[in-house]
Amino acid sequence: MFDRHRLLLFIKRAGTSCPPLDAPTSCVDHSPVKPPSLTTIALALAILAPMAPIQAETPAPAPTLINGYQPTWWKEAVVYQVYPRSFKDSNGDGIGDIPGITSKLDYLKKLGVNVIWLSPHYDSPNADNGYDIRDYRKVMAEFGTMADFDKMLAGIKQRHMRLIVDLVVNHTSDEHHWFVESRKSKDNPYRDFYFWRDGKPGPTGPDGKPTTLPPNNDPSFFSGSAWQFDPTTSQYYLHYFAVKQPDLNWDNPKVREEVYSLMRFWLDKGVDGFRMDVIPLISKNPAFPDLTPDQLHNYGNAYANGPRMHDYLQEMNRNVMAKYDVMTVGEALGISLEQTPLIVGDNRHELNMIFNFDAIRSNRVGRDFKPADLATLKAIYTRHAEVLDTHSWDTVFLSNHDNPRIVSTFGDDSPEFRVPSAKLLATMLLTLHGTPFLYQGDELGMTNYPFKAIGDFDDIEVKNAHKANVVTGKVNEDVFIANLRHTSRDNSRTPMQWDTSTNGGFTTAAKPWLAENPNYTQINAAAEVSDPNSIYNYTAKLIALRRVHQAFVYGDYKDLDPENKSIFIYTRTLGTESYLVVLNFSSGPVAYTLPTSLKVDSLVISNLDTTNLITSTLNLAGWEARIYKLQ
Ligand code: TEU
Numbered sequence: 001m002f003d004r005h006r007l008l009l010f011i012k013r014a015g016t017s018c019p020p021l022d023a024p025t026s027c028v029d030h031s032p033v034k035p036p037s038l039t040t041i042a043l044a045l046a047i048l049a050p051m052a053p054i055q056a057e058t059p060a061p062a063p064t065l066i067n068g069y070q071p072t073w074w075k076e077a078v079v080y081q082v083y084p085r086s087f088k089d090s091n092g093d094g095i096g097d098i099p100g101i102t103s104k105l106d107y108l109k110k111l112g113v114n115v116i117w118l119s120p121h122y123d124s125p126n127a128d129n130g131y132d133i134r135d136y137r138k139v140m141a142e143f144g145t146m147a148d149f150d151k152m153l154a155g156i157k158q159r160h161m162r163l164i165v166d167l168v169v170n171h172t173s174d175e176h177h178w179f180v181e182s183r184k185s186k187d188n189p190y191r192d193f194y195f196w197r198d199g200k201p202g203p204t205g206p207d208g209k210p211t212t213l214p215p216n217n218d219p220s221f222f223s224g225s226a227w228q229f230d231p232t233t234s235q236y237y238l239h240y241f242a243v244k245q246p247d248l249n250w251d252n253p254k255v256r257e258e259v260y261s262l263m264r265f266w267l268d269k270g271v272d273g274f275r276m277d278v279i280p281l282i283s284k285n286p287a288f289p290d291l292t293p294d295q296l297h298n299y300g301n302a303y304a305n306g307p308r309m310h311d312y313l314q315e316m317n318r319n320v321m322a323k324y325d326v327m328t329v330g331e332a333l334g335i336s337l338e339q340t341p342l343i344v345g346d347n348r349h350e351l352n353m354i355f356n357f358d359a360i361r362s363n364r365v366g367r368d369f370k371p372a373d374l375a376t377l378k379a380i381y382t383r384h385a386e387v388l389d390t391h392s393w394d395t396v397f398l399s400n401h402d403n404p405r406i407v408s409t410f411g412d413d414s415p416e417f418r419v420p421s422a423k424l425l426a427t428m429l430l431t432l433h434g435t436p437f438l439y440q441g442d443e444l445g446m447t448n449y450p451f452k453a454i455g456d457f458d459d460i461e462v463k464n465a466h467k468a469n470v471v472t473g474k475v476n477e478d479v480f481i482a483n484l485r486h487t488s489r490d491n492s493r494t495p496m497q498w499d500t501s502t503n504g505g506f507t508t509a510a511k512p513w514l515a516e517n518p519n520y521t522q523i524n525a526a527a528e529v530s531d532p533n534s535i536y537n538y539t540a541k542l543i544a545l546r547r548v549h550q551a552f553v554y555g556d557y558k559d560l561d562p563e564n565k566s567i568f569i570y571t572r573t574l575g576t577e578s579y580l581v582v583l584n585f586s587s588g589p590v591a592y593t594l595p596t597s598l599k600v601d602s603l604v605i606s607n608l609d610t611t612n613l614i615t616s617t618l619n620l621a622g623w624e625a626r627i628y629k630l631q
């Protein structure tokens with residue numbers, strides 16, 4: 001194909017020594033470019049022109065925008081997150097695995113989701129359940145083999161679904177070959193793959209010997225300092241998460257090329273994209289100054305958005321994503337809503353979308369639980385609609401493997417209201433603006449776990465916090481455990497509840513890796529799938545509705561009553577098609593009078609068998625949800 005751009009560049013470059021065109025480093029050519037002589041240009045033209053007749057480049061037809069949005073598959077997707085360790089055990093070792101996932105693909109297809117996000121499946125010593133990777137091109141032995149992975153991927157494709165995998169490249173495992181080499185000596189070729197720094201002089205030890213202190217006061221997300229002293233070279237290495245999760249030095253171009261190459265490895269296998277773990281943390285301030293007291297309050301924000309973050313995301317896009325039809329979603333710890341368009345703006349060529357933590361952590365004060373309140377949640381969604389325009393796509397989620405169960409946190413998991421409130425939350429997630437992400441088990445209304453003691457937990461975040469706060473006497477054990485019953489990540493990591501058989505049908509082993517929630521006898525997939533009025537089948541109807549009516553994807557969003565403390569009422573409008581969503585977030589009945597401007601046409605769906613009598617006042621039962629079509 002005659003590439004005019006290439007010719008001009010060729011002409012421009014004639015006589016300059018820049019690296020090949022798509023070389024990663026932006027070609028900064030400092031040598032004074034002697035303009036190519038006229039003879040050179042003429043010569044180049046003479047050589048090239050006769051070769052390829054100049055065809056006027058037929059500009060690609062302008063994509064037909066929908067309500068100003070460029071339609072794409074990942075905007076119309078409904079994503080289901082699988083936490084492989086807890087989904088389905090196929091070989092009786094008590095640990096979920098990939099053949100277990102493959103055996104349940106029809107269950108997911110029937111639900112109607114069309115993209116599966118697989119939490120890490122790579123070789124790992126599981127210090128943080130796979131978010132500590134030892135080999136990026138190898139499947140975790142407990143989860144199966146590469147052949148199992150390929151079979152699962154083929155099964156997903158056969159069912160016209162897609163797969164995105166977890167990209168964990170802010171840090172590796174300390175057992176990864178790169179780190180094993182890096183810690184050997186200061187001049188090891190891999191030394192600069194990580195951050196090594198000298199300690200600061202500390203007080204004289206009881207043995208009279210000088211001690212050292214960490215290079216700065218950076219805390220780890222998993223308690224303690226973010227620096228670990230390594231006696232081999234008497235230096236400290238950085239780990240924002242666990243000691244066994246050293247941070248990669250992205251300022252080292254070799255590190256970046258290694259990352260791009262492993263991404264290509266999985267994309268060339270047919271994977272459709274990545275969920276990128278704590279991706280805003282990849283660029284650090286190499287001076288590592290101490291954090292100020294303010295920054296220490298929310299050090300996630302201090303660690304995020306480093307000096308080269310955007311450069312590296314754009315370079316990654318140029319080198320990898322731009323060459324594939326992929327979906328990318330960044331887990332954007334420390335990124336504000338206002339900063340979001342700089343990462344997801346379609347003219348930025350970085351990521352397609354991100355997870356902001358504002359809504360999902362709206363039930364927290366620091367690490368402490370506080371009941372979620374509707375007004376805060378609504379204000380967050382209205383803010384998203386104001387800040388993110390048609391060039392910045394959004395995500396919608398209120399649960400994942402790092403947060404407690406959605407029905408227990410934002411709904412009401414009491415026997416009377418667990419089902420309606422789980423259905424109401426599904427109604428909200430699947431009708432708000434942005435790509436919805438559902439977490440395994442929420443389609444069954446799975447609840448938080450009745451943790452009683454520290455021994456019930458598996459999560460390193462909990463165990464480290466227990467050592468740092470309870471063992472040191474700073475926090476009372478009961479207070480600590482009580483808070484975790486509302487906040488712990490292990491609430492959503494209890495094994496999937498498939499049926500009423502032992503261990504909820506998750507495993508035939510005597511003991512699963514983490515205890516099954518004892519309420520599996522009432523709450524399980526077998527019961528849900530066979531009950532037409534179940535949360536599972538209601539969610540399937542909502543997903544089908546979203547697939548048919550693009551108003552729920554590209555339509556404008558408008559909160560009609562932002563101040564209302566118990567009713568969430570909003571419209572989604574696309575052209576002449578408009579829907580009204582009414583959600584009663586309280587357990588009490590509410591008589592809600594609709595604004596006279598609203599002309600209701602018909603009831604589309606509700607989570608309680610409501611009359612479809614159209615009245616101007618809606619008598620809503622506790623946790624009732626309705627969707628109306630407007631005239
Ligand atoms: O999570 C980052 C993150 O936001 C959480 O760790 C959160 O900070 C923590 O739970 C505080 O409550 C990602 C992964 O999703 C998580 O599972 C990993 O543990 C972490 O990164 C490190 O890879």
Ligand code: CA
Nearest residue numbers: 089091095097
């Ligand atoms: Ca297994």
